[in-house]
Amino acid sequence: MSFIQTAVAWFLGLGSTTIVPIVLIILGLAFRVGFAKAVRGGLTTGVGLAGLFLVVNLIIGALQPAVQALADRMGIQKTFVDVNWADAGIAWGWPGVAGVILAIIVVNVLMVVLKLTKTIWTDMWSYWHGSALGGIVWALTGGNVVWGVVAAVVYLALGSLMSDLTAKKYQEFNDMPGIGVPCGTTVQASLVAMPIVWLLDRIPGLKDWDTSPEGIKKKAGLIGEPVVLGFVLGVLIGAFAYGGTGTDFGVTKILGLGINVATMMVVLPRMVSIISEGLVPITMSIVQFMKTRFKNREIFVAVDCAVLLGHPAVMASSVILFPLAVLLAAILPGVQMLPIASLAVIPFWAGAVVPYTKGNVVKTVIVLLVYMIPFMYFSTLTVSQHTEAFRMMGQYSNEIESGLKLASWDMGGDILGTAIQYVFKLFGF
C-alpha cells in the first residue's frame, strides 16, 4: 500500500508538463489515433504547456515590478498581473483534465440521446474553458479533483445549451450551416447582447448610428496588431511606473517593458497554438465518433469560436475597445487588474455579438463595454483560487508566496464560472 502511495506521489511530483504528455498518449491510444500520432501529439502538447509557462514567467518578471511601481508612485492599486490564456495551462495541466475529457463526452452523448441538447461537443480544444474552471475549483476546494471535474462538466454542459440558443444566428450570419459554438465566454457574450441590442434598437438616434468598419481599420490599423498594441501598452504603463526616474529618466526600463509586453502578446497565443496542435488527432477521433452516432438528427457540431471572426466589424469594434477597456479598468474603483493579455479575447466576444448587431460597429462596442465590466470585477473576486491553481501545479511558487496575484478575464473573470465557484463557496469551500 505504501509503495502505491509513494508511486502515486512520485508520479504527481513529475509536474504537469511531464504528466500531460503521458496522459494524452494513453488517451490517444484509447481513442485509436495510432501510436505515432498519439506520441507526437502528447509530446507536442507538453511542449506547448512548458512554453506557455516560460512566457508567463517573462510576463511576471516584467510586469510585476511595473504594476508595483505604479502602486507605489501613483497610488494606482492595480497590482494583479494579467496572464489571460495562461489559463489554458491550468486547463490542460491540472490533474483532472483526463476526467473532464471523458466525462463531458459521456454527459454530452447522454444529453443528445435524451434530446436535451442539439449541440455535440466535438471541439475538444474548447473543453479548456471548462477544464480551466475545473482547475480553479480544484484549488478552491483544497485539492478535490472530483469537484473540479463536476464543475467543469456542469460548465460545459450549460455551454451546449447556450450553443443551442445561438447556433441558428451564427449559422445564418457566417453562412456556415450545421455549426454551433459552445465556447465559454464567447457564447455568453451573445446572450448578453440579445437584450442590450433589443434596447438599443428602441432608442431613436442610436438605432441607426453606425460607422464604416473599413474606415476604422484604416485609421487604427496598427493598434489592431498584437505586436504594436503590446508595445504601446508596455510603454504607457512603463511611462507611469518609471518615467523620470534614474539617470536616463527611465527610458531603458520603459522601452524594455514595451518590448516585453509586445513579446507576450505575440508569443502567448503561439504557445497556446502548440498546445492545441498536439490535441488535433484526438479531436478528429472525437468528431468521427460523435458524428457517426448522430447521423439522422438535426445536430449542431461544436466548432471553435475563431470561426466567428470573419466579419470586418469584428476587428473594427475590437480596436475601438482596446483603449477603452484599459481606460475603464484604470478608472473603475475596486478593479485590481489592468487588462493587457486579456485584451486578446475581445475579438472573440465581438465575433459572438456582430450576428446580433448585424455588423453595426457602434452597437457592438456598446454591448461589449457593458459585457466586460463583470469580467473586471469577477477577475478580482476569483483571484485567490486562480492564483492558488498555478501554485498547486508547481508554477511560480516563490513569487506567489511573496504576494504575487495572477488574474485573467478568460477564465478568471468568466460570469458563469464565477457563479459556479460561488455555489461551491455556499457549501463552505
Place this chain on the structure above:
Amino acid sequence: MGKLIVVACGAGINTSTIAEDSIRERIAKEGMNDVEVKRILMADIEGYLTRSDLVMIVSMMKIFRTFNVPIFQGMPFLIGTQEEKDALLDKIVNQVKQS
C-alpha cells in the same frame, strides 16, 4: 518553383491547425514535395497575397472579400465526415496540380 497554400483562421490557434494537419498529410501522400502549407492569421493575409508562389487560400471563416487566387472554405475539415473531407482534399490537390 514551390507552391504555397495558406490556411487562414481568426486566431491561428486551433481551427487552422486542424485543416493544416489534414492538408499536409494528403500532400505528403501525393508525394508533392514542392508544396508548402502555412497556417496564418487572417489579419496577416496581406503579406502573403503578393507572393508569386501563392496558389490558394483555405479559410476557416466566412470571408467578406475577394482575392486573386482561389479560396476554399475549410469547414469540412472541422465538422465533415471522412467522405466530405476527402472530396475537399481532392479539390485542393487538383487546384494545386493545375496552378
